[in-house]
Amino acid sequence: MGNSFLDSILSKDRELLIYLNNLGNEKWDAFWLAITDQFNWIPLFVFILVLLFVKFGAKKTLFTLFFIALLVAFSDQFTNLMKNSVGRVRPCNVPELQEYLRQFSYKPRGGSFWSGHAALSATFTTFIILLLRSKFKFIYILILFPLIFGYSRIYLGVHYPIDITIGYIEGIIMGPILFKLYKFLYQKTFKESLL
Numbered sequence: 336m337g338n339s340f341l342d343s344i345l346s347k348d349r350e351l352l353i354y355l356n357n358l359g360n361e362k363w364d365a366f367w368l369a370i371t372d373q374f375n376w377i378p379l380f381v382f383i384l385v386l387l388f389v390k391f392g393a394k395k396t397l398f399t400l401f402f403i404a405l406l407v408a409f410s411d412q413f414t415n416l417m418k419n420s421v422g423r424v425r426p427c428n429v430p431e432l433q434e435y436l437r438q439f440s441y442k443p444r445g446g447s448f449w450s451g452h453a454a455l456s457a458t459f460t461t462f463i464i465l466l467l468r469s470k471f472k473f474i475y476i477l478i479l480f481p482l483i484f485g486y487s488r489i490y491l492g493v494h495y496p497i498d499i500t501i502g503y504i505e506g507i508i509m510g511p512i513l514f515k516l517y518k519f520l521y522q523k524t525f526k527e528s529l530l
Contacts, residue, residue, distance in 0.1 A: 371487035418446030456481035457506020
């Protein structure tokens with residue numbers, strides 16, 4: 336019963352991947368290859384840095400950046416631990432799927448479950464929204480970042496939809512936990528509450 340249920344979920348996951356992946360066409364390939372490259376998001380990160388500086392000033396922004404660096408490192412290592420534990424092969428590297436997926440030269444190695452792009456972008460986005468929502472109401476538009484970033488992984492056939500979904504869930508859970516830790520450390524460091 337348990338195995339047949341899991342097999343059914345994984346089968347639906349493969350079917351959904353093939354369907355979504357085949358919605359793509361060559362006109363959009365370069366765009367989605369650019370979207371999946373985190374370095375192309377640097378303008379967004381610079382914009383967030385400016386918002387942090389406006390809210391906190393230089394000293395507290397440096398403290399916040401240090402915490403964000405720890406957040407990124409923690410999310411990355413936690414995701415790698417899960418990938419190594421589960422050992423799910425990326426769809427782009429599964430021989431029996433190749434005839435059903437659109438082919439790209441971009442074929443990263445490593446595990447597929449769960450998506451580090453989805454987990455880190457969701458963790459970061461949740462944290463930043465919680466941090467800046469009192470000052471900048473428009474910050475909620477940042478939700479588009481993990482959604483677009485995560486979809487690029489399906490478009491390119493490097494993750495299954497479940498990999499992306501679980502990555503999002505991990506990020507939505509970890510973001511508030513890390514934000515609470517940040518608030519605690521902020522209050523201890525600056526002897527004032529976080530507004």
